[in-house]
Structure formats: C-alpha cells, structure tokens
Amino acid sequence: MTLRAPRLHLPVLATLAVLVVLYVAASIRFENFATLRVFMNFLGDNAFLGIVAIGMTYVIITGGIDLSVGAVIGCTTICTAVLIQGQQYHPVAAFAVVIAAGTLLGATQGWLIQRFNLQPFLVTLAGLFLCRGLGLWISSESVQAKHATFQTLEKIRIPVSDGVWLPFTEIVFITVLLVGAYVLRHTRFGRTVYAIGGDEQSAHLMGLPVARTKIGVYALSGFCASLGGVVLVMYTSAGNAINGTGLELDAIAAVVIGGTLLTGGYGSVFGTFFGLLIFAVMQSAITFEGTLSSWWAKIVTGVLLLAFILMQRMLQRSR
Amino acid sequence: MKLHPIAYPLIGLALILLFNAFFTPGFYALELRDGRLYGSLIDVLNRATPVLLLSIGMTLVIATKGVDLSVGAVMAIAGAVAALLVTDKVSFLSVSHSVLLVVLIALVVATFAGVFNGVLVGKVGIQPIVATLILMVAGRGVAQLLTGGQNVTFNNPALERLGTGSAFGLPMPFVIFIVVFVLIAVFVRKTALGLFIEATGSNAEAARLAGVASDKMKVAVYAVSGLVAGIAGVIACADIRAADANNAGLYMELDAILAVAVGGTSLSGGRFSLLGSVVGAVLMQALTTTILTRGVSPHATLVAKALIIVAVILLQSPEFRASFARRKHDPARA
Amino acid sequence: MALLEMAGVSKAFPGVLALDSVSFSVDRGEIRALMGENGAGKSTLIKVLTGVYASGSGTVLLDGVSIAPRSPAHAQELGVSTVYQEVNLVPNLSVAENVCLGYEPRTFGKINWRKVNERARRAMSRLNIDIDVTRSLTDFSTAVQQLVAIARAVDREAKVLVLDEPTSSLDKIEVERLFTLMRKLRGDGMAIVFVTHFLEQVYSVADSVTVLRNGVKVGDWAVTELPRQKLVAQMLGRDLDEVPHVDHREAIGTDVLVTVESLGRKNAMEPISFDVRRGETLGLSGLLGSGRTETMKMLSGANPADSGVISVSGIGTRGSRLRPRSPRDSIRLGIGLCPEDRKSEGVCPGLSVSENLLLVLQARRGWLRVIRKKQADKIVSEQIERLRITTPDTRRPIENLSGGNQQKVLLCRWLVAEPTLLLLDEPTRGIDVGNKLEIRKLITDLAKKGMSFVFSSAELEEVVNTCDRVVVLRDRRKVGELKGAEVTEQNVMARIAEGEA
Structure with a gap:
C-alpha cells in the first residue's frame, strides 16, 4: 500500500459496508440468495458492464468522463454480428477488427480532449451520437451471430465447485479486472493516471508524459467498451445497435459508488468491482422479490450516487 | 472580418433552406386547412419545439458554466404527473376537472426537480455534470415508478389541445414556445438578471465579491431549466395522449446542448444568446428533416450531430483557433 | 566557461517583449540570485530555461553543449530541475512516489515499491530530512513538500537547480533549513538559481546576483560588492532619494468608521482587532502569508470569519454590528473588497x-x-x-x-x-509604474474627501507613502500599529523583525 491516508479510504469502506448490508439483507429475505450459483450469476450478467466500468475507472481517476461507452458497445455488437453473419468473417478476426476500431475511437476522443483542451463530456457525447448513429445505420434490427467458434469458446470454463462453472465471458472479465488493477497500481502508466488526477499542471511540470497518458486512458476506455461489446455478443449470440443504451450511466455509477472521486486523483479498480457487486446484488434482489419493478434499481442507484457524491464532497471540504 | 456570433447559425440555416429550395420539391409549400397551416416548414417548427423549449433553460444553465443532463428525465416526470392527474389515478389529488391545475402541478414538480439540481450545484458545490447526472439516472426511474412502467393513456380534449391543437394558424406547441420564450427573454434581458448570470458564468468568484448572489443565480437557472423541461414534457405527453416514461425526452438533453452550442453560446460559460439557441435548434431540426426527406437513413442524423458537435467545440476552443492563427499571422492575444 | 550559459535570450508575447536579449550564467558550486520586480522577466527566463516556453531566440549552453529544452521533461533529462513556489508535486500520492514519479525503479515492468521507498528514503536522508516517505504528501507542511521537490531534483541528478520563490510561504526556521540544504548542495557542486523577493535572503545565502528590469538585464554582481541600497536602486531603476515622500496626516479625526473586534478564522487568521477612521488610509503590512489577504477576506465576507464582529458607525442602530457571512453582508454595510488576484477574483x-x-x-x-x-x-x-x-x-x-x-x-x-470603506488588496500588483502612481494618487485624493481605505502592497515603500496608519502583521496575527511620524520603512521592518525574534 502506498496510500495511507485513512480518510481517503473511507469511500471504499463505505462501499464495502453497503455491499455487506445489502447482501446480508437479501440473504435473510430470500432463500437460496446466498448461494455460489447466484453469486456467479452476478458476475455473468454484469461481465460486460464490469469491463466497461474498469476502463471508466481510469478515465475518472484522471478527472475525465467517457459518455460514449454505451454506444460503443451497441455499435460493436452490431458490427461483430454483421461481420460474422453477413461478411463471413471468422469470429476472432471480427473481434480483432471491432476492438481495434473501438480503441482507435477512444484514442481519437482522447486526442481531441488533450490537444485542444476540449471538455471530455462534450467530446465523448459526440462519440455517443457517432456510434449510436453508425450502429443503427448499419442495422436497426437485431442480427444473429452464430458460429462454431462460440461453442468452442464456451467450452473454456473453470470449475468452481460442484456444478458451478466460471464461463469464458466471466474469465475475460476477471482477467481484465486483475490486469486493470495491476496496471493501475504497479506500472508507471497507472501512477501517471493518478498524478494527472491529482494535479495535471504539476504532473506536466514534473516531466510526466501527460498527453500520452491522457490519450491512452481514453483509448483504454474505448478498448474496454469494445471488448465489453464482444463479450456481450458471446453471451447473447446476437448483435443489436441499441445494446448498452444508458450503460454509460451504470458504469459511472459503479465507479463512483466504488469510491472513486469524480474530481480525480483517488480510486481503485477493486473499488469499482465492489460498486459493480452492489449493482448486481440490487438487481438480483429485485428479480427475487418479483413484485418489485426494475425502475427501483434506477432510483436506488440515484440515491446511492447522491449519498456517495455528498460524502466525497464533505471529505474534500474537511481536507 | 468579424461577424456577429448569431450570424454563423443563421448562415447555416440559410444554406439548408437554400438547398431545399432547389432539391426538395414542395418544401416551401404551405397549405391552410381548418384555420391551420400545414407544410414542411411548419413541420420543422413543430418538431423542433421540445428542443426549443429545453434550449431556453439550457442556455441559461450553460451561461453559468453549468450543464443540465436531467432535462430528459424531468420531461418524463412532468408527463407522468400530468397523465396521472388527468386520469384521476392519484387518489389524494382529484383535479382532473381542471386541466390548468393539472398542468400547474406538473410544472411545479418539474421546477422542484430543477431546484434540487440547482441546490446541489449552487449551494453544495458539486460539479454540474455530476449533480444533474443523479437526476438523469433516478428521474427516469421515478417517472417509471409513477406510471408503473406502462404508458398511461388519457382522453382529455383540453390537455390534448396543448399538443395537437393550433392557434393563429400555427401548431399550439410552437405558440406556447413563443410565449415562454418572450416571457423569459424579457425577464432576463430587461432586468439585470442576464448580466448577473453572465457575470456568474464568466467568473463566479469575481461576481460573488462584487455582490452578485451567484449561488442564487445558479439555483434560479436550474429551476428555469426544470420548468421549461416540465412544459416540454407536458406538451410531449399531450401530443401522443399518453405518458411514456421510457422514451419521453430520451437523449433530448443532448439535442438541447447541441442547439445551444450551435447557437453560439460558449460552452465554457459567460455570454449567452437565447435567440442564437432558437436558431440553433431550428437549424438542427431543419437539417434532420432535410436528411429524412432525402431518403437517407434517419440514423445518419445522429452521425451528422456528432460531427457538428465536434466542429462547434473545436471552433470555440482557443487552442484550436490558435493553431490556425499561428499559421496565418501572430495571434492577437496570448 | 560557466556550467550554464544563456546568451541573447529573447521572448516576445503579443504586444510585450518579455525578454530582450538577456544573458545569464551560473556555475558549479554557485548560488546565483535572480532578482527583479514583478514583470521584470524573471519567470519568463526561468520558463525558457525549463522548457515551459520555447525560446524565441538565443542560445542556452549547458556544460558547453547547446541545448534547447522542449518541455519540462526534456529539461529534467538534460539536468535542469525546478522547484516552484506553489509546490508542483501531486498531493494524492505518497512522498516516495513524488520523489520517483516517472522514473520508478522497475523489475519486469512492475514498479518495485521496496526500491521506490528505499530510493526516496535515501534521497531524503541525503538532505538530512527524516520523514516517513510512505505517507501521503498532503500530510506534510508546504515547507516539507518543497524539500521533497528538491529531493526529487537531487535524485534526478540535476546539474542546475532552479528555486522559483521557494521561501515566500515558509517561516524563518524553515527558511534556515532550506538555506542549510542549499549550501550543502552548493558544496556538492550543484549550480543553483535562486529567485526571491527578499533582500536579506540574498545576502545570507547567495554568492552572486543578476538583476532584471522590464525584460532587460541590468547587471551581474558578486553579492559582496553590491550594497543593499544599490541593489534596490537597480531593481527599481531609481535611487532611493527620488522616492516621493508623503506627509502623514496627524490630524485624521477620531471619527471611527469601522471597528473590528477579534475577527478570526480557524487555521487562517488569529483574532485581530483594529479600527478604521473616516477619511483614513489604513495600511496592512507584513510578509507574504502574514495574513493581509486573510484579514481583508474576513472583513469583506469573502471568507467569513468564525469569531468576532465588526461594527460600522452611522448606518443606523440595527444591523451595524455583525459578523459578515458573505460579500453581500459586507456590501450592505458599505464595505467592498478589490481582491489581490485580478484574474481569478476580479x-x-x-x-x-x-x-x-x-x-x-x-x-x-x-x-x-x-x-x-x-x-x-x-x-x-x-x-x-x-x-x-x-x-x-x-x-x-x-x-x-x-x-x-x-x-x-x-x-x-x-x-x-x-462604499464607505474600500479594501484594496495589492491594487498595484503587476501593473506598470505610471499606473501604480496614478492609483496611489487617486486613493490619497479620495481619502482627503472623506472615503476610507484599507491598503496593502508587497512593496513596503508604497504602504509607507500611501497610508496614514499601518497595522503590522506577522504569522497571521497583528504585531503592531504605527501612526503619524512613526510610519517609516525602518519602523515597519523593525516591527516585522521584532515579531520574528
């Protein structure tokens, strides 16, 4: 650990506390909630959101924001499906093409933000329109994506316990999670991300590669979003341009609830993971309840967001 | 040569209109039926109305260096409230006999939502994107909660008139917009509020030290933004005779921001032009209509919007202009 | 040949020639003070040297080799490191990371945290600083943060160390500690460029002085051959005798306009009391960070005080005695603030x-x-x-x-x-001499007509020659009050120094 200011760990601790309370409450309320199978479902249903949220964590730690991720997912899924189904691409080739395109889009957004000092939310808003428009232009209907390779990939899974497996999509998510946490904590790139969020001007005067890192962070977010799109295609065997509508908000919420400061400088990938679990537990609980409707998830998310943002604000003031 | 800022969107609008004069037969045809005008031009105005309304509030918010992402969600809430009240689905509040009361209550709720944003930004000091994001997320949830996730349909001629009726030969929504626009423009420009808003956006701390209540200004502009979003929401639900909590106002906050930017108001705050935003909103709708009438995929408009946002913010960026000026001659200022 | 030689360096901004063919040199084992008033071109010269600005023209030789720093990173690679007045480190990371950021020791691409901490510890101990390097930078005072910045420069094996007004927010003990360190680094053969406003600091630590004025070099001297008076004259471009002298009006009435009673703000200003009379210009004098700005901000409600009250006479009985909570409160009492930072607050x-x-x-x-x-x-x-x-x-x-x-x-x-009372926080900062004099004349004229002012300036001469009375501040508390004939530069300096003892 390199950070020892306990006050700044408070958001993450609060996240964990909320997670535990939610989980325990749900487990008491519903039978079979506290099972490994249900827990694995949390991961499976949210793997693509998790991958996106990890990229978003990097962006938010630099003090930026990326609103384009949901649209990038939609565009990626439709492109992948069309490439496989219509253009007869091998899935792996299709994946490579769309991920390269997503990364390039992210890098372009980063370049515009960095080079011309534009507001991140406006540039990525343009990215949102662009991807949504392109995706719907390609096809406004859902397109099936079926290929033998998918079955091959599905066979790659890790046994966790009796009859419970970690499927390929979750392996991808966990890999991204671990690599994302490692890079952020243990590489120069990761530390520069924190430095930019702490004080961009200082980072520049200290001789850190600010421009390169900022562009890199948005490229990474584009990479994660398109990878999330690919995972979604594998999960649903279909592409649809309206996939991921509003997902940017969920990703931002997971990051913030995970204790990352929206003003930049503080946060962690594992915090985001906990934020994501809160999200997942909430959704599962609503499903279990049956009578509760999906909009409660939005309202609770909003309330949690408000609570965490107010808490961050108070911590900053007391500093 | 230096043109008045509003000249740029006007030139853009003129170009689109000129294009249609040559390439879209019947674009300028107007027809009077039952005391109401019909035609492509009227259609453009009618379709632009929700964004026109939102862009009034958004202009003021952006002038204070803020942004309001929640207007789409607030539209949905206002629509839901109006639909529930007019169908008497609210047990403790039976006001369906008076459409005026129905609309008033919906607008009060919407204004309250705006005040919530304003307090977070102006009093608590949270960044505007973040503060309004909360209501953007939760607001649609609230609207869905109110309607039970289903379209609440109604049959009330008085309320429907707000969406589908006409006055002075023009669509009723557009007439409502004109009235709201004139009221707010007079309110802002004939008093010192406009100056205070611009001073707050230009340098909030300087304005505060000069005795301007910049925190109150912020609360006020978000309240106005909520109010006009409420009006737009009521009109939208009157138009389709139903409250559609899932889709009402979806992505419309983005269109409003775009209209403001295209209209020449700087997205970094300060000087604003309400009239510019009107031209901007009409320009964007004219462009959309033109694309549609050309038979191009409607989704191309999204791509066009993306390119226009990038172009506008690049043109507003001092760094971008500097990199051009350097090529021509030394910049006038550092 | 000196270690660093800059020759014929010019830098123009639109409408201003900030540097006009300036030459500057500093050698190994030398501490060279770079002096000049605001706008003399010091910071522009530093920024050219450290790669923040690309030079308009001129040459920079380091160790006889021509260099052209393109960016701060490039300058650091070449061996030129800078420590700025506002510490340019990142507050959210540990001390160790701030020392090593961008150059962390790695094994297979992974940052080796043990080595990072070790290296930082070593760098800090070389400077005789003993702190826990794994703690967050924000846990330490500005003074320590500045030392961390120097440790970073030393760790980067800088040949030339630029200290850009490092002392302005340090207290006397901290300054002494910094000077000990500078002398040690000089002993190790480092070339140090020391930018400062404080004359006595030049004489206690520097070997030589270069003075700039209006973007032109006035001259180079060894410290021993340049008496204080002459240095001031060189900076101001005039002899001290020419400084206009103002008669302090003994006969300002006893008509008290504003009474300040124990106005204080936690962590910013100790409770302070004074009064301002009708038609008076009251000076606030003290070093940077002594509480001048804080006092004015409390009075104006910009940063509200948390203790004490002010009362204003002649505004009726109601509401004339209160603690202003916002600028609007103070304005209602007839008190206005013209803030120090024109760009961010004006x-x-x-x-x-x-x-x-x-x-x-x-x-x-x-x-x-x-x-x-x-x-x-x-x-x-x-x-x-x-x-x-x-x-x-x-x-x-x-x-x-x-x-x-x-x-x-x-x-x-x-x-x-x-307003009945106008607070002027360094109204003459960063503007040319002609305008300075005009503004001071205006204040004097208006005071004669019955308006009251509180006035502060970084230049003691201005305070002494503009104000009728002077409140002397040090370390965020009032240490003295001078009136009439007592108001002289010597007396004010003596009060500031007394406080230091």
Whole structure:
C-alpha cells in the first residue's frame, strides 16, 4: 500500500459496508440468495458492464468522463454480428477488427480532449451520437451471430465447485479486472493516471508524459467498451445497435459508488468491482422479490450516487 | 472580418433552406386547412419545439458554466404527473376537472426537480455534470415508478389541445414556445438578471465579491431549466395522449446542448444568446428533416450531430483557433 | 566557461517583449540570485530555461553543449530541475512516489515499491530530512513538500537547480533549513538559481546576483560588492532619494468608521482587532502569508470569519454590528473588497469594460432596478476620463485591456458604488509604474474627501507613502500599529523583525 491516508479510504469502506448490508439483507429475505450459483450469476450478467466500468475507472481517476461507452458497445455488437453473419468473417478476426476500431475511437476522443483542451463530456457525447448513429445505420434490427467458434469458446470454463462453472465471458472479465488493477497500481502508466488526477499542471511540470497518458486512458476506455461489446455478443449470440443504451450511466455509477472521486486523483479498480457487486446484488434482489419493478434499481442507484457524491464532497471540504 | 456570433447559425440555416429550395420539391409549400397551416416548414417548427423549449433553460444553465443532463428525465416526470392527474389515478389529488391545475402541478414538480439540481450545484458545490447526472439516472426511474412502467393513456380534449391543437394558424406547441420564450427573454434581458448570470458564468468568484448572489443565480437557472423541461414534457405527453416514461425526452438533453452550442453560446460559460439557441435548434431540426426527406437513413442524423458537435467545440476552443492563427499571422492575444 | 550559459535570450508575447536579449550564467558550486520586480522577466527566463516556453531566440549552453529544452521533461533529462513556489508535486500520492514519479525503479515492468521507498528514503536522508516517505504528501507542511521537490531534483541528478520563490510561504526556521540544504548542495557542486523577493535572503545565502528590469538585464554582481541600497536602486531603476515622500496626516479625526473586534478564522487568521477612521488610509503590512489577504477576506465576507464582529458607525442602530457571512453582508454595510488576484477574483473576462465597471453598482441596486443605458454611458465615460483608462471601446471585452487598465476598471467598479470603506488588496500588483502612481494618487485624493481605505502592497515603500496608519502583521496575527511620524520603512521592518525574534 502506498496510500495511507485513512480518510481517503473511507469511500471504499463505505462501499464495502453497503455491499455487506445489502447482501446480508437479501440473504435473510430470500432463500437460496446466498448461494455460489447466484453469486456467479452476478458476475455473468454484469461481465460486460464490469469491463466497461474498469476502463471508466481510469478515465475518472484522471478527472475525465467517457459518455460514449454505451454506444460503443451497441455499435460493436452490431458490427461483430454483421461481420460474422453477413461478411463471413471468422469470429476472432471480427473481434480483432471491432476492438481495434473501438480503441482507435477512444484514442481519437482522447486526442481531441488533450490537444485542444476540449471538455471530455462534450467530446465523448459526440462519440455517443457517432456510434449510436453508425450502429443503427448499419442495422436497426437485431442480427444473429452464430458460429462454431462460440461453442468452442464456451467450452473454456473453470470449475468452481460442484456444478458451478466460471464461463469464458466471466474469465475475460476477471482477467481484465486483475490486469486493470495491476496496471493501475504497479506500472508507471497507472501512477501517471493518478498524478494527472491529482494535479495535471504539476504532473506536466514534473516531466510526466501527460498527453500520452491522457490519450491512452481514453483509448483504454474505448478498448474496454469494445471488448465489453464482444463479450456481450458471446453471451447473447446476437448483435443489436441499441445494446448498452444508458450503460454509460451504470458504469459511472459503479465507479463512483466504488469510491472513486469524480474530481480525480483517488480510486481503485477493486473499488469499482465492489460498486459493480452492489449493482448486481440490487438487481438480483429485485428479480427475487418479483413484485418489485426494475425502475427501483434506477432510483436506488440515484440515491446511492447522491449519498456517495455528498460524502466525497464533505471529505474534500474537511481536507 | 468579424461577424456577429448569431450570424454563423443563421448562415447555416440559410444554406439548408437554400438547398431545399432547389432539391426538395414542395418544401416551401404551405397549405391552410381548418384555420391551420400545414407544410414542411411548419413541420420543422413543430418538431423542433421540445428542443426549443429545453434550449431556453439550457442556455441559461450553460451561461453559468453549468450543464443540465436531467432535462430528459424531468420531461418524463412532468408527463407522468400530468397523465396521472388527468386520469384521476392519484387518489389524494382529484383535479382532473381542471386541466390548468393539472398542468400547474406538473410544472411545479418539474421546477422542484430543477431546484434540487440547482441546490446541489449552487449551494453544495458539486460539479454540474455530476449533480444533474443523479437526476438523469433516478428521474427516469421515478417517472417509471409513477406510471408503473406502462404508458398511461388519457382522453382529455383540453390537455390534448396543448399538443395537437393550433392557434393563429400555427401548431399550439410552437405558440406556447413563443410565449415562454418572450416571457423569459424579457425577464432576463430587461432586468439585470442576464448580466448577473453572465457575470456568474464568466467568473463566479469575481461576481460573488462584487455582490452578485451567484449561488442564487445558479439555483434560479436550474429551476428555469426544470420548468421549461416540465412544459416540454407536458406538451410531449399531450401530443401522443399518453405518458411514456421510457422514451419521453430520451437523449433530448443532448439535442438541447447541441442547439445551444450551435447557437453560439460558449460552452465554457459567460455570454449567452437565447435567440442564437432558437436558431440553433431550428437549424438542427431543419437539417434532420432535410436528411429524412432525402431518403437517407434517419440514423445518419445522429452521425451528422456528432460531427457538428465536434466542429462547434473545436471552433470555440482557443487552442484550436490558435493553431490556425499561428499559421496565418501572430495571434492577437496570448 | 560557466556550467550554464544563456546568451541573447529573447521572448516576445503579443504586444510585450518579455525578454530582450538577456544573458545569464551560473556555475558549479554557485548560488546565483535572480532578482527583479514583478514583470521584470524573471519567470519568463526561468520558463525558457525549463522548457515551459520555447525560446524565441538565443542560445542556452549547458556544460558547453547547446541545448534547447522542449518541455519540462526534456529539461529534467538534460539536468535542469525546478522547484516552484506553489509546490508542483501531486498531493494524492505518497512522498516516495513524488520523489520517483516517472522514473520508478522497475523489475519486469512492475514498479518495485521496496526500491521506490528505499530510493526516496535515501534521497531524503541525503538532505538530512527524516520523514516517513510512505505517507501521503498532503500530510506534510508546504515547507516539507518543497524539500521533497528538491529531493526529487537531487535524485534526478540535476546539474542546475532552479528555486522559483521557494521561501515566500515558509517561516524563518524553515527558511534556515532550506538555506542549510542549499549550501550543502552548493558544496556538492550543484549550480543553483535562486529567485526571491527578499533582500536579506540574498545576502545570507547567495554568492552572486543578476538583476532584471522590464525584460532587460541590468547587471551581474558578486553579492559582496553590491550594497543593499544599490541593489534596490537597480531593481527599481531609481535611487532611493527620488522616492516621493508623503506627509502623514496627524490630524485624521477620531471619527471611527469601522471597528473590528477579534475577527478570526480557524487555521487562517488569529483574532485581530483594529479600527478604521473616516477619511483614513489604513495600511496592512507584513510578509507574504502574514495574513493581509486573510484579514481583508474576513472583513469583506469573502471568507467569513468564525469569531468576532465588526461594527460600522452611522448606518443606523440595527444591523451595524455583525459578523459578515458573505460579500453581500459586507456590501450592505458599505464595505467592498478589490481582491489581490485580478484574474481569478476580479475581472469577468468575457464581459465588456462597461459591464465590468457597473457590476457592483447594479448588484447593489438589485435585479429589478436596471441602470438605464444613458445613465450607464454617462457613468462609464466619466470614470474612464477620471482615471484615464485607455480603451478603444467600452463595449469590448475587458480582457483586451492591459493589466493596469483592467485594475483601474476594477477600482471604478467600487468607486461608482460609493462604499464607505474600500479594501484594496495589492491594487498595484503587476501593473506598470505610471499606473501604480496614478492609483496611489487617486486613493490619497479620495481619502482627503472623506472615503476610507484599507491598503496593502508587497512593496513596503508604497504602504509607507500611501497610508496614514499601518497595522503590522506577522504569522497571521497583528504585531503592531504605527501612526503619524512613526510610519517609516525602518519602523515597519523593525516591527516585522521584532515579531520574528
């Protein structure tokens, strides 16, 4: 650990506390909630959101924001499906093409933000329109994506316990999670991300590669979003341009609830993971309840967001 | 040569209109039926109305260096409230006999939502994107909660008139917009509020030290933004005779921001032009209509919007202009 | 040949030649002070050297090799490191990371945290600083943070170390500690460029002095051959005898306008008491960080005090005794603040000269009672004439005006609103000499007509020759009050120094 200011760990601790309370409450309320199978479902249903949220964590730690991720997912899924189904691409080739395109889009957004000092939310808003428009232009209907390779990939899974497996999509998510946490904590790139969020001007005067890192962070977010799109295609065997509508908000919420400061400088990938679990537990609980409707998830998310943002604000003031 | 800022969107609008004069037969045809005008031009105005309304509030918010992402969600809430009240689905509040009361209550709720944003930004000091994001997320949830996730349909001629009726030969929504626009423009420009808003956006701390209540200004502009979003929401639900909590106002906050930017108001705050935003909103709708009438995929408009946002913010960026000026001659200022 | 040789360095900004063919050199084992008033070109020269600005023209030789720093990173690679007044480190990371950031020891691409901490510890102990390097930078005082910045430079094996006003927010013990360190580094053969405002510091640590004035080099001296008086004269471009002398008015009435009673703010200012009389200019004097700005900000409600009250006479009995919670509270009492930082707290850059000028008056009248256009034009043109503000068109944005003219507009902003007490926090900062004198003359004239001022300036001479009484501050508390004939530079300095003892 390199950070020892306990006050700044408070958001993450609060996240964990909320997670535990939610989980325990749900487990008491519903039978079979506290099972490994249900827990694995949390991961499976949210793997693509998790991958996106990890990229978003990097962006938010630099003090930026990326609103384009949901649209990038939609565009990626439709492109992948069309490439496989219509253009007869091998899935792996299709994946490579769309991920390269997503990364390039992210890098372009980063370049515009960095080079011309534009507001991140406006540039990525343009990215949102662009991807949504392109995706719907390609096809406004859902397109099936079926290929033998998918079955091959599905066979790659890790046994966790009796009859419970970690499927390929979750392996991808966990890999991204671990690599994302490692890079952020243990590489120069990761530390520069924190430095930019702490004080961009200082980072520049200290001789850190600010421009390169900022562009890199948005490229990474584009990479994660398109990878999330690919995972979604594998999960649903279909592409649809309206996939991921509003997902940017969920990703931002997971990051913030995970204790990352929206003003930049503080946060962690594992915090985001906990934020994501809160999200997942909430959704599962609503499903279990049956009578509760999906909009409660939005309202609770909003309330949690408000609570965490107010808490961050108070911590900053007391500093 | 230096043109008045509003000249740029006007030139853009003129170009689109000129294009249609040559390439879209019947674009300028107007027809009077039952005391109401019909035609492509009227259609453009009618379709632009929700964004026109939102862009009034958004202009003021952006002038204070803020942004309001929640207007789409607030539209949905206002629509839901109006639909529930007019169908008497609210047990403790039976006001369906008076459409005026129905609309008033919906607008009060919407204004309250705006005040919530304003307090977070102006009093608590949270960044505007973040503060309004909360209501953007939760607001649609609230609207869905109110309607039970289903379209609440109604049959009330008085309320429907707000969406589908006409006055002075023009669509009723557009007439409502004109009235709201004139009221707010007079309110802002004939008093010192406009100056205070611009001073707050230009340098909030300087304005505060000069005795301007910049925190109150912020609360006020978000309240106005909520109010006009409420009006737009009521009109939208009157138009389709139903409250559609899932889709009402979806992505419309983005269109409003775009209209403001295209209209020449700087997205970094300060000087604003309400009239510019009107031209901007009409320009964007004219462009959309033109694309549609050309038979191009409607989704191309999204791509066009993306390119226009990038172009506008690049043109507003001092760094971008500097990199051009350097090529021509030394910049006038550092 | 010296280690660092800069020759014929020029740098122009639109409308200003910030550096005009300046030469500058510093050798191994030398501490060279770089001096000059605000706007002399010190920071521009530093920024050219450290790669923040690309030089317009001229050569920079390091160890006989021509270099052209393109960026701070590049300058550091070449061996030129800088420590700035506002510590340029990142607050959210640990001390160790701040020392090593960007150059962390790695094994297979992974940062080796053990080595990072070890290396930082070693760098800090080389400077005789013993702190826990794994703690967050924000846990330490500015002084320690500055030492961390120096440790970073030393760790990077800098040949030339630039210290840009490092002492302005340090107390005496911290300054002494810094000087010990500088002498040690000089002993190790480092070349040090020391930018400072404080004369005594030059004489206690520097070997040589270079003075800049208005972008031109005035000269180089060994410290021993340049007496203080002469150094000041070189910086100001005039001899001390020429400084205008002002008679301090003994006979300011006993008519107290504002009484300040134990106004204090936690962690910012110890409770302070004083009064301001009608028609008086009260000076606040003290070093940077002594509490001048804090006192004015409390009085004006900008940063509200958390203890004490102020009372204003002659505004009726109700509400004349209170603790202002916002600028509007103070303005209601007739107290206005013309802030120190013109750019971040003064001008509204996008608004016109006219709008900026009328802002306070309009805010005071409220949003409904709009100043009519005719009346506005009249007020504005009167003020422009009265203060000789140079502007082609009052409807043009204020940002197009020069600094001095902007400052005059800000002054007018308050004058037209006719406050009873105007707080002027360094109103002469960063503007040319002619404008400085004009602004001071205006203050003196208005005071004679019965208006009251609180005035502060970084230049002692201005305080002494503008004010009728002077409150001396040190370490965020009042340490003395001088009036009448007592108001001299020597006395003020003595009070500041007494406080230090």
